[in-house]
Amino acid sequence: MARKATSQDVADHAGVSRSAVSFVMNGRADGNIAKDKQLLILAAAKELNYTPNSVARSLQAQRTHTIGVVTDSIAGGPFAGKLLQGASSAAFQAGYLLLVIDTASEDIREDGAFTTLLNRQVDALVFAAMSLRAHRPHAAMHGTPSVLANSFDPAGTLRSIIPDEVAGGRAAAQILLDAGHTAIAYLSGTGELVATERRTEGFNAAISEAGLPAIKARETGWEINDGFVAAMHLLADDGGHSPKRERPTGVVCANDRVALGVMLVCGQLGLRVPEDLSIVGYDDDEPLARTTVPGLTTVALPHREMGEKAIELLLGDLRSGDRDQAGGTILVPCPVVMRGSVAVPAQ
Amino acid sequence: MARKATSQDVADHAGVSRSAVSFVMNGRADGNIAKDKQLLILAAAKELNYTPNSVARSLQAQRTHTIGVVTDSIAGGPFAGKLLQGASSAAFQAGYLLLVIDTASEDIREDGAFTTLLNRQVDALVFAAMSLRAHRPHAAMHGTPSVLANSFDPAGTLRSIIPDEVAGGRAAAQILLDAGHTAIAYLSGTGELVATERRTEGFNAAISEAGLPAIKARETGWEINDGFVAAMHLLADDGGHSPKRERPTGVVCANDRVALGVMLVCGQLGLRVPEDLSIVGYDDDEPLARTTVPGLTTVALPHREMGEKAIELLLGDLRSGDRDQAGGTILVPCPVVMRGSVAVPAQ
DNA sequence: TATTTAGCTTGACATTTGTGACCCAATGGA
C-alpha cells in the first residue's frame, strides 16, 4: 500500500483544481461546479479511495474531533469501562474519538494528563471517576468545554453527571415494599462514602413514606464475606436470648457482593431465596448478579448512561460554540433490574 | 484563557526568528544559536508557557504519536480494560496516546473502525480480543506496523501476542503436585475454546511427567453455579454405591468463578479449605479471587502484560522504521498467584 | 586590504486542508 491519496492527487486525476475537489467533498459544489465535473471528481475520489487527511483538516479548522478523557482507573472496579464504552460509542456516532488517559489514581499524573491532552488540541474534556466522589476539577477544564462524570465539583463551577443515588436507595426499598414486605433489614456498607449516605437517605425516605417505623442500618464491609458475617448475625436463631426478635423477610444490601454473602448464609441455614428471604442488591455487578441462583434483583449504577450523557452534553457545547459553561448537576436514574431474588413474603 | 501561544509568539517575545525557537526546542541549538539567546528564548517560552502544537507537528512529521486500538469490547469480561491499561500506560510513557474503538463484537463495524483510524494517521495498529480467539486481521493492518493482542492470525501473517496457556495449565497442576497432592480432579470448562484446549494439554503434560495416571477432565460450564453442581457430584458421599471412589484432595478449576462454586460446596459439606480440599482457580478474577476466605490461589491471565508487550513491539517497529513485519507468536507467561486455597494434603 | 571561515540568524519550503477573493467567458440588458 503506497502513500495515501491527497486531494491534489484526486484533482490531477480528474483534471481540475484542488479547490474544486474540496468544494465537492464539502457539499459546496452546487452553483460552483458543473454537474458533470462533480461526477468526474467523485469518480476519481472513489477510484483512489480518497479520504481527507484529518490531521491537516484539524490544523486548518482548529478542531480535532477528539475528546480527552482523564480517568481514575480504567480497570478499577468490575464495571470498569462501562462508562468509557458509553462515552466512546456516543462519540463515535457523532464522528468523534476519545483520547483516554488513566492516572491510576495518582494525582501527580493528572496535571501531565491534562496538559498532554491540551497539546493535542482536544475539543473537550471529561474527568471520570470510577467510584462516585468529589473531585476538584483541573484548571485546564475551565476554558474548554468540560464535564465531570461520576464525580462532582465541590465548588460547583463545572457540570457534573452523577447517579441519582437517593432515588436508587428509594427504589431498592420500594422493590420490597411493593412486594408487601414490612420486616425489612438494611446492610449499609461502611465508610463515609457519599454514595452510601445518599442511598441510605433514599432508603429511609421510602420506609418512612410507607408508614413503617425507621429501620436502623447495619454497617458492613463491601465484600462477600462481610455480607456473610452480617447475615449470620441477622438471620441465625439466637436461642431466644433477645426478646421477640423478628426475623426480616427482606433485606437490602450495600452491593451485590454483600448480597451474595447473604445468599450463601441462606443456603447454609436452609432458608430459601426468595421464598423465605427476599434479597435486593445494588450495582448490578453483572457476571455476579446474573449468574447466582436465583438471579439477583438489584439496582443498577448507570455507568454506561453517564458516559453517553457526558458526551451528549459536550457535543451540544461544541455545536453551539460555547466556550465556558455554567455549573450544575445532572442526575442519571439508577434503573431497577428485576431478577429472581424477590417474592411476596410468606405468611 | 486566551489562545495557546505559538512558536511565533515566543519568537516575537524574545526578539528572534521563529526558526531559532524551533532549534532550541528541538535540541539543535548548540553551534547554531548563541548561548545567551538560547536562555532568552527558553525564558520567553516558559513565560508564555509554550508547548508546540502537536497537530501541526504531526502534519509536518507525518507522525501522530498515536496508536490505534480496535477491540472486541472494552467492558466485556471482568478483566476488561486491563489489557488497555497496560497498553495505555506503556504508550504514555513513550509519549504516545491510544485511540480506542470498540466494535462491540459486531464485525460490520470493524471496517469503519480501521478506516477511521487510518484517516487519523495513526502510526500503528492493535487488534485486541477480550477472550483468546483466532481473528483474521483486517487489510489495514498490512502496510502499517500492527500486532494482534490476545488473538492470533490463522494465516500467521501478523505477529500475535497471546498467553502461554499450555504453560498455564501446567503451572496449575504443578501447584498441587508441588504441595504433594496425588488425588487431583480437573474441572475443565466447556466448549471448543482454544484456551481450554491448551490448558488441558498443559495440565495433562504435568500430570504425566509427575508419573501419575492420566486424569479425566470433568466438563463444566463457566459460572459459579456450574462449579457448585460439579463439586457436588465430585465431593458428595454417594453412600458407597460406586466402588472405592477416592475423594480428591486437590482440584484445578476452569476459572475462578467455578472455583468459588467449589468453595461453596465445601462450606455446605463441612469440608475445610485448604485443609480438606486444595483449590486452584484460573484467570485471577481479582475482586472475586482476593476476597474469598481463604483467598483463591490461581493462575493469572497476563492481560496487562500483553497490552504492554503489544506497545513495546510497535514502538520498536516505529523506531526502526520498518513498514511491514513478519508474522510470529509471542507467548506471555501466566503467573501463579499464591493465596490461601492450597495446602499440603491431610494424611 | 582582500578573502576565507566560522558562527549565528533567517527566509523559504513542505506537510494537507478549507475558503474568501479573484478571474474569465458568456450572456443579457441598456
Next chain:
DNA sequence: TCCATTGGGTCACAAATGTCAAGCTAAATA
C-alpha cells in the same frame, strides 16, 4: 457597443511546525 451580471472555476492564504539552504557579520588569515 459597452457594462454588468452570473455561472464555473482557480489562486492564494492561513493553520503551526521542522528543517534546509542561503545570508550576514565579524573575526581570522594570506
